[in-house]
Amino acid sequence: MLVRVLGPVRVGDRIETAVAPRGERPRDVLAVLVARRGRPVPAEVILDLVWGEAALGLTPATVHTVVSRLRRQLGEQLVVTTDAGYLVPSEAGIDADRFAASVRETSPGEDPASRAARLREALGEWWGDTAYSGVPDELVLAERVRLEELRRRARTELAEILVDSTDSEAVAEALTTSLELVAEHPLDESAAVLAMRAADRLQRPAEALEIYAGLQRRLRDELGVDPGPAAAGAHARLLAREPTSSVSAAGRRVPLGLRLPAPTSPVVGRESQTAEVVSLLTDGHRLVTITGIGGVGKSRLLVEVGAALTEATHPAEVTYVSLAGRDERDAQSLAAGIAMSWGLPVRSPANRQLAGHEAGHESGHESGHDAGDQVAGLVGALRSADTTVLVDEAEWALAPVAELAAAVLAGCPGIRLVVASRAPLGVVGERVFPLAPLAVPAPSAAVEAMRSAPAVRLLVARLADRGAAASDPAALSSTELTALAEVARRLDGLPLALELVAAHATTATLPDLPDLADRPLELHSREVGRDPRQQSLRSTLAWSVGRLRPQTREALAALAVFADPFTPVAARAVCGLDVASTSAALAELAAHHVVALDRAGDGLRFRLLHTVRDYALELLVTTGRLERVRHRHARWFAAVWRDSPLTDELVEHVGRTHHDHLVALEHLLAQRDADAAADVCLALGRRWLFVEAHGPGLRWTAEVLATPALCAQQWARLRILRAALAQQIDWSPDEHTLIAAALHDDPDWTCQLRLMSAIASYDGGEIAAARTHLDEGLDVARARAPHHVAELVATRAVVDAAEGLAEQALAGAREAQARTSVDSAQRASAVELLTVLPKVGVALLDAGRPQEAYDVLDAAARQAAERFGIAATATVAVNAGWAALATGRPDLASGWFARALVGPQAFVAPAAIGEAASGAGAALAGTRHPAAAELLGIGQWLLNASGSVLAPSLARHVAAAVEIAGSTPPPPSWSAELAFARVVQLVGKDRSEVRPQTARAQ
Template sequence: MQVRVLGPVGVRLGEAGPVAPRGERPREVLAVLCIRRGRPTPAATILDLVWDDAAPMLDVGVVHTVVGRLRRQFGADLVHRTDAGYLLGSGAALDTDRFDELAGALRTAPAEDPLGRRERLCREALALWAGDTAYDGVREELVRPERVRLAELRRAVRMDLASGLLDAGARPESPGATAEALSLAQDLLAANPVDEDAAVLCMRAAYRLGRAGHALRVFDTLRRTLRAELGIDPGVAARKVHARILAQDATLDGVGHRDSPGGRRLPVPVSPTVGRERERSEVLGALRAGRRLVTVTGPAGVGKSRMLADVGAALPSGTPVAHVSVGAHTRQSAPDLAGALAVTSGVPLGGADAVAALVRSLRSRQLVVLVDEAEWAPEATATLASAVLGGAPMVQLVVASRVPLNVLGERLVELAPLPLPDPAGPVESLRSCAAVRLLLERLVDRGVAPDPDPTAWSAQELRAVAGAVVRLDGLPLAIELLAAAAGAEPGRELGDLLRVERPLELRSTDRGREERHESLRGALAWSVGRLDPDTRAVLARLSVFAGRFSAAAARGVVDYPPADVDRAVQHLAGQHLVGVERVCDRVYFRLLRTVRELAREELVGAGHEQSALLRHQAWFAGMWRDAPLSDGLVEHVGDHYDDYLEAMTGALGRGADDVAADIATTLCRRWLFIEASGPGQSWTGAVLERRGITAGQRARLQIAAAGFANHLDLSPEGHDRMVTALVADPDWTCLLLLMEAIAAYVAGDLSNASTRLAEAMRVSTAGAPHHLPELTATRAVVAAAAGDHELAVAGAHQALARVGESLSAVHQVTVIPKIALALLDAGRPAEALDLLERSCGQAHERFGIEPTPTTATNAGWAALALDRAEVAAGWFTRALVGPQAFEAPGAVGEAAAGLGAARAESDPAGAGELLELGLLLLEEAGQTLPRSLRDRIRSAASRLGPPATRTGWTPDLAVVRVRQLAARAGAGHAEAP
C-alpha cells in the first residue's frame, strides 16, 4: 500500500483520496496518523486535533468510525489499534519516507558526480510531488510544521538540482542545463523573495546565459525586499556575485554561493560520554535528513543534557549553533525564551511581540538551536518551537526534555537507561557493557580504582560492579552519584562501596554539579510533583508492581475508574515516569526501581498501601484460577514472574492462605513445565504447611509437589481422598491419574499404569479433552515397554495427529518427548531422534524455549541407539548440567547411566563411574528403565568391566559427583543439536 502525503492525501490507486460522509474528515485523520507514524496516537488526541472546536460536542466513537471506514476502503492493514492508540500500519509505504530517504542520500552523495547520480536522486525525489503543497486539502494548523519541513526539504532538493544543473551547463554536452537551472532558481525566488541562496543561483545562471541585466535586477530586487522585510542588506555571497557581474568577471562560475557560518555557544561535558553512540547517531541522522524538530526524551538522570552537548559537538564544522537552557529562566514564558534565544544566537529582537520578532530575524538564517531542560516550561517551549518551525525554514531545533513537546512534525528520540548486564553472565559481556564501563571510568576518576580498562578487573570485581548498575536501573546519573559516594569513603572494600540499599538517598557534593543533579530524589521528585493529584495517586498504586505490567493489570489493581487509569498511565508514560516496553507486539509498562521506591513512599504516606497490595494479590490469584496448562499461562507467568512471587509472599505474610495457594498453583504450572524442581519443591512445601487452604487446593499442590520430586506413592486411601477433593476438577484429576500411571510405569508395574491411563482417558474425554494428546502418548510408551511395538507406534502416530501440525509450546514439552520415547522403545530410534530434533528447533524458533532435561534425555537414548555416541553424550550432558538440569535423583540417575554408556569408548574411566553412580541413583529411587535401555547399559557395562564398590554414598553426594563428571565430559564432546 502506497499512501500519498506529499501531494493530495490519498492512495496511489487512482490517486483517489478517502471517501466518507460529510463531517467525518478521514483525510485529516489519515494525515495525523502519517505524521505520527511509529507513535501510537490515542483516539481522544485524534479527536482534539482533527475536529478542533467541534471536539467537545463529539466522542471518540467518531474516530473509530473514520478508522473503520479507512480500513474498509484501503485494507485492514492500513491502521492498527494498540493499547496506546491508533498506529499507521508498517505496510503503508509513505511518499514522505521515500522522499526523506532520497534527500538523505543527496547529503551523503559526493559533490563531484560525473555519472549524474545526484541529478537522478533529485529528479526522483521531486517526481514524488503531485503538487506544490504537502498534505494538500488538510487544514493548515493541523499539519503546518510537517508541511513546512517538507517544503523546506523540497526547496533544498530543488536548490541542489539547480546548482548541479548550473555546474553541468558549463559542459558542452549539457546545453540546456543552465536554462533549466535559471528556471528552477526563479521559481524558488518567487516562492521566497528573501531566499539569498536562490537569488545567487539565479544571478549566476542569468549571467552565464548572457543576461547580465536580468542578473543585476535580481540583486536589486533582493536588496529592496530584505530592507523592507527584515531591515538588513544582502549577505556576503550575494554582494560578491553582484560585484563580479559589474566587473564582468570571466571566472564568475567559480564563486561559491554560501556564506561561512558563524561560531558556536555550546555546553561542554566535563567527562567522556559512555555508551550513547547509537542515540547520538540517530539525532544527527534526523538532522541530516532535514528534520526540523528533534526532541530527546527520557526519565530524570538518563543523560539528556549530556546528549544535547554531544550532538552539538558532533555537528559539521562551521555549523551555526545556539544553546538555551529553559530551566535558567524563571518566568518560563514563550517571550522570555524568545529573548534568551535571540541573545544566544546573536540576532536582533525588536517590537512588542518577542516571538514574532525572533521569527522575523531567523527567517533567512541557517541555525541549529539546542534547547535544554524544556520540561520546566513545555507549553512555552512548544509555542516558540511551533512559531520557529512555521516561520524560519532553515532553523532546526534539538530539544532535551523529560516530556515530548507534542508539536506536529516532532521527531522523538528516546534516551533509555543504559542496557543492564547479567551479573552472573560471561565476563566478556560484562566488560563490553556500557553501564559497567561507565561506573568503572567514574570510579577511576574518583581514585577508587587505578585502571579503567575492564580487562584489568577481576571477574569478582566486575560482577560487583554489574550488580550495582542493575540496582541503579542503568541510570547514568545514579551511576555517577554512586561513584561520587564511593570516592568520599576511601579505604573500604569495593563490594562495600558498591552496596546500594537506597538509591534515592545517593547524593553528591561535587562543586560544579547542577542542583537538579545532586540527588536522584531531587531529580525524580520534581517530575512527580508536577502531576495532578489523581495521576499522582495512580502512580503511587502502580508501585505495588514488582516488574512489567499490562494496561489491563493496571486497571485491575488500581482502584480508579478504568478509563481514568488508562489516561493516567498514558500520561505517566509520556512524562517518562513509567517506562514502555514492547514484547512480541504487546505493550507493557514498568517503573524504574527508583521511581517505584519514591512512589511507594507516597503510597505508604497516604495510608493506601494495604488496599493496593490486596488488589495486587487478588489480581494474580485470579488470573489463571482453575485454568488448564496453556501457552498463555506459561508465557504470562514468565513475563510477570516477580509479581507472582511478590503477590504470593505478600498473601502468606498476611495469612491469606487461600489466595497464596491459588498463586502457588499457577506458579507450579510453569515450574512443572520448565522442570524447575528447586523453587517448586520449596514453595509448595511452604504453602502446604498452611491450614487455611481448601482440600482442593491441597490436592493440587500435593500433585505438583510429587511432580517436582519425580515420585508419587499413594495408598488406596490417599488416592480416594485426592479424587474426592478433586471431584469437580477433571483437569487436575487427569493430572493425578497421569502421574500415578507414570509412577507405576517407572516402577515396572505396567498393568497398573494401563489401568490408571484408561481411567484418565475416560475423565479427559468427559471433561478435560486437552489432556488427550499426552495421555495417548503415555499409553503408547506403556505399550512399547510391554513389548507391543505395533500398538506403541500406532499410539505415537495417533498422539501426533491429536496435537496437529502447529504444535503449541505445551505440546512441545509434554507430548513430543513421550511420543519419541514410545518410538524409541518400539525400535524406531531414527524416527524418534528426528522428531525430537525438529521439535527442539521449532520450540526455540517459535517460543524461545530450550529443550527440557526430559527431552534431552530421550534424544540422548535415541542417538545412542543409532550408535551416535558423541551426539548422545551432548544430549545427556545437557540434561545434567546447566540452569535447567535434572534435580530428582532418579532422573539424574537415568541421564548419568546414559552418559556413561555414551562415553564407554572415549572415556572408559569416567564412563564406568557414571554408570555406577547412575545405577545407584536409579536403585535408590526405585526406578526401572525399559528393557531396551537396560540392554544398552548392560552392553556398555560389560565392556567397562566390573564397577568399583561404593559404600556410604548418599543420593545427594552421588548427584554432586555426577554433575562434576558430566561437566568434565561436556568440555570434550560435540554439542547436541
C-alpha cells in the same frame, strides 16, 4: 457480565430494588461471598468490606438480615452458615465459571470452526460489558479485571480465527471485533494489527493504513514511541502497494552567534545516539525532541549533537538556549525572553506600523519586549534564518515551548529545533527520540562484555576522574569489573546515578560500591557546579514527580509494588482505577519517562527503574496505602491464571512476572489467605513443571499445603503438583480417593491426576495400572479437557510400546504428533514441544524406531530454543540421549545425558537421576571411558532405591554396557544425596567429552 444471581437479569434486579431503600447491600454481600466461594467469610469482615466506614454502629445482625433476604429470594442453599462465617459453596454454578470453562476448553489443535463455536458459546455468557456490574471495585477488582481480560483474549482469538476465513462476512466480523478491541484498548498493538489484516483482506487498504496511522499517533502522543515490529511490518507490507511522497524545504542562514556549553569531561557511551539525532536532522526532521527521565543525560546528548553539527557545518549554524529555571507561563513571555537573550530587535507587526507613523520620535516602540505579539515578532526576526536551535530543559515551560515551536516551524522554514525535555512537546511533525539509560552487562556476561558495556565504561571514566580506578577498563581485575557491572545493573545504567556513586568512591573500595548502589536515594554530591536538582537522585525524582497530576502520582506510588514489568491490565488491577484513568496515568508517566516501556515482543508493558521504584515506594508508605496496594497486587496475581490449564501464554507470563508471583505468594501466606496463595502457587507450579525447576516448587508447595483452611480442591491440586515436581507419588490409596473426589468437577486437574498416576505406575513396571489410568484420563479429556488429549495419547503410546504392542504404539505416536498442529502452517506450541513430543519420541524408540525418535526429539529441542528461547528440559535431553545411543552414536548420547544431569534444568529425583546416570554410563562404556562402570553402578543403585525399572529397550542398552565396562555400585553407607553429587562429578569432570551436541553438528 455478572454471576447469574447478580447480573442485569431479573433476579439481581429484584434483589436490588427490594432492599436498596433500606440501605442494605445484598448485591455487594453476595459478590463478596461468590468471589470467595468455598471459603467462609466472618460477618465482621463482610461489614468492613461492604459498608466500610458506614459500618460504624452496625452489628453482624445487619449481615444476617441481608443473608436471610438472599436465601428467601435465591434459595436456602445459596449461602451456608458455618462456625467461621458465611460462605457460598464451591460447587455453586455461576455464569463466570461457564464462561471461563468454555474459553479453557478451546484448543489450538481443534478445527477452527469448532474453536470459533466454543468461543462464541463462551462469549454468549456475558451480559453487558462489565463483570460484576454494579459492585464497587474494591470488592471484586481482581476478579473483574481477570474476567474482562479473559473476555478480551477470547474475542481476540475469535477474530484471529475469523480473519483467516474464506467467508467475507466472517472477515468483516473479525474487523468489527478487532476495531472494538482497539476502541477499548487504544494502545493494544495486537488488536490494531488484527484490524489491519482484516481490512486488507476485505480489499480496504486505505482503512488499514488509517488504522496504523491512528495507532502510531496514539503511541507517539501518549507514550512517545513508535509501533512495534509486528505493526510496523504490517504497515510496510501495505505501503509496498501504496505510493508515498516526501517534501523538503531549504532556507537561508542568519547567524545568531550563541555558543554551546563546554563540557568538563568527555562523553561516554552516547556515540551512536549522537549520530542518530544528527541523521534525523539530515533526513529532513525539523523538530527532534530528546526525552528521558531526569539524570539520563539529555542535556549532555544535546551538547554532543550541537558539537557534531558545528564540526560538520559552521558554528553560526548552531544556536543554544537553556530554559532552566525560567518557568514562563505563556509563549509570549517566553518569546520575549529568548529575543532579549539573543539580542534580537523584535517588534510585533502592530508595533512596526506604529513606529512607521512616528518615525523620528523617541517613542520607545523600538523595544523588543513591548506588550504586542512577541511570538509573531520572534518569528519575523528568524524568518530568513538557516539555523539549528538547541533548546535545553524545555520541561520548565513545556506548553509555552510547544506553542512557540509550532509557530517557528510554520513561519521559519530554515529553522531546525533539537529540544531536550522530560516529556514530548506534542507538536505536529515532532520526532521524539527517547533516550534510554546506558546499556548494562547481563549478569552472566563475560569479562570482555563487562569491559565494553557503556554503563561500566562511564562508571570507570568517572572513577578515574577521582583517582579511584585506572582509566583503562582493561587494567581492572575481573573481581573489580564484576563489582562495577553489578553497580551498573542495580542503577539501571542511569548516568546521574553512576556519577553519584563514583563521587563516593574516595570513601569506599571498588568491591564495596554495590552496597552504595543498594541505597541510591541516599547518595548526595556536593560537587561545585552541579545543578542543585541533580545533587541527589531524590532531588531529581522529586522534581520530576512533583510536576505530575495528583492522580498520576498516586498511581506511580501504587506501581512501586511491581517487581517485574507489568501490563496496563495489571496496573489497573493494582492501582484500583478505571480503564480510562489507568491509561491516562500510564500515558503521563511514560511521557515524562517516569516509567519505561518494555518492548519484549509486541505486547505493551511498562517497568520502573530501580531508583524510581525506591522513590515511589517511599511515596506509597508515606500515604499509608502500602498494605492495601500490596493486597490488590497479590489478589491480581492470584486471579490472573486461576483455573487455567498449561498454555504457552501462562508459561511466558509467569516466567516474565516470576518475582511478582513470588511476592504475591509471600504476602498471601503472611495473610493466611490459603486458597489465594494456592492459586498463585499453582500458576507458578505450571511454570516450574514446564522448565523442570523442581527445587523451588517443592519448597513452596510444602509451605502452602501447610497453611490452615485450605479448601479440598486446592489441596488436591497442590498434592498433584507436588508429586509431579518430586517425580514420585507420595499418597496412599485412601488419599488418592480423596484427591479424585475433590476434583470431581475439575477435568483439567483430573487429567493431571490420571497422567501422573499412569507415569508412576509405568515407572514401577505396573503397565496394566498405567493403561487403566490413561484410559480414564482420555475419557475425561475427550469430553471436557481436549487440551490434554495429545499428551495422554502419547503417554499411552509409551505404555503400548513397553508392553510390546509396537504397531499400536506407532499408531498412538502418529496420532499425538498429528494433534500438535492443525496443518503445516501451524507449528507445535512450546507446551507441545516439551510435553507431548518427548513422549512421542520415547514411544517411537521403544517401538523400534530409534532414528525417527531421535529426529522428533532433536527437532523439539531445537524449535523450543529457536522459536521460544527455552532450553531443552532434562526429560527431552535424556530421551534424546537414549535415541542417540540406539542409533549407534555414543558420543552424541553422552552430550544429551550430560545436559540432563548437569544442565540448567538438571534432574533432582532419584529415579530420574538413576535413569540418566545409567544412560551416561552406557554411552561412555562404548568408548571404554573409566567413569562408565561407576555411573552404571550408581544408576542401578538409585533405580533400585526408588523402586523404578527401565523400559525393556533401555534395559537392553544398560545390560550390554555392563558386559563391556562392568558395574561398580556405591558403598552401602552412601545416601542418595551423596550418589547425586558423585554422578554430577563424574559427568562434569570432562565436559569436553560429554558436551551436548545435535544431529546437525555431526
